[in-house]
Amino acid sequence: MAKNQKLEDVLFYLIEKTNKVIRRYSQVRFSEAGLEITVDQWLVLKKISDSERITQIELANAIFKDRASITRILDLLLEKKLVTKEAGADRRAYELTLTAAGEKFMEQAFMIVKNVRKKGIESLTEKEQDQLRQSLQKIINSLE
């Protein structure tokens, strides 16, 4: 009858914890490999890398961020010269692409990312992974 559970027994608390553990683990691996980047900056680079052509709004939607956050993260990536911003046909928007340095960076980062993913799911069977995906998607569908 929907009691007032202790925090540790709440499913959503476990999701929050899992997310934080993944992020912290990833950040430590990046840093110790000498890759001076945050997890959020990696997410932005990855999505640009996945896309032929992408604007800031599309990017924001794809990785669940606000337009304002994207502006600021891009400022840092531009400083690091990993990304270029070019005016597109629609002169309100920009087209984002990785520089050569950006692509090289992502190749190096992939070595780390690959290992994080592997280690994270090492104790899950294929079936468990599928079920996990499906259950998470159901939660999203219920709340979105």
Place this chain on the structure above:
Amino acid sequence: MAKNQKLEDVLFYLIEKTNKVIRRYSQVRFSEAGLEITVDQWLVLKKISDSERITQIELANAIFKDRASITRILDLLLEKKLVTKEAGADRRAYELTLTAAGEKFMEQAFMIVKNVRKKGIESLTEKEQDQLRQSLQKIINSLE
């Protein structure tokens, strides 16, 4: 052989998305109910409420936050007079408790929280919930 998947196919991306959807949905429900609080502030209040006696470090560990974040969140909750900070036996630390207003606030918030949890898991069977918990715990164990 660990290919370079598209972001949308990565399990950890789905976990991040789920977490954000839950947080945003919760925040909207709080706001529209007139409860002027953030999800993180609620987490702090909830953990204090669950505990007989708790220090800031214990609190930080329990909800995966930094000592510095706890200090600043508590500053806001003190301003709102929802929490008290009293010197304990160890004079470096404080004992945190809810005020009467804090307890009343949490009762109101529970109406919202209960509904969020219910709606979030409405399409999951008990068994699916259990499997979800177990899989998430396995990921945590692998990376922590």
Place this chain on the structure above:
DNA sequence: GCCATATTGTTGATATATCAACGGTAAACC
């Protein structure tokens, strides 16, 4: 008891999240 070391909490600096307001541009409408 004294000293070296560890712990608790605070503060500053930087990165990110969110909301609201704004300027510039495009699209829709008439």
Place this chain on the structure above:
DNA sequence: GGTTTACCGTTGATATATCAACAATATGGC
């Protein structure tokens, strides 16, 4: 074609995340 409306990105304000440095206090070894 001019006006209204919608959209894209930026900026400011506030909240949170993380790291490092610091003051106050506690603890352990001697």
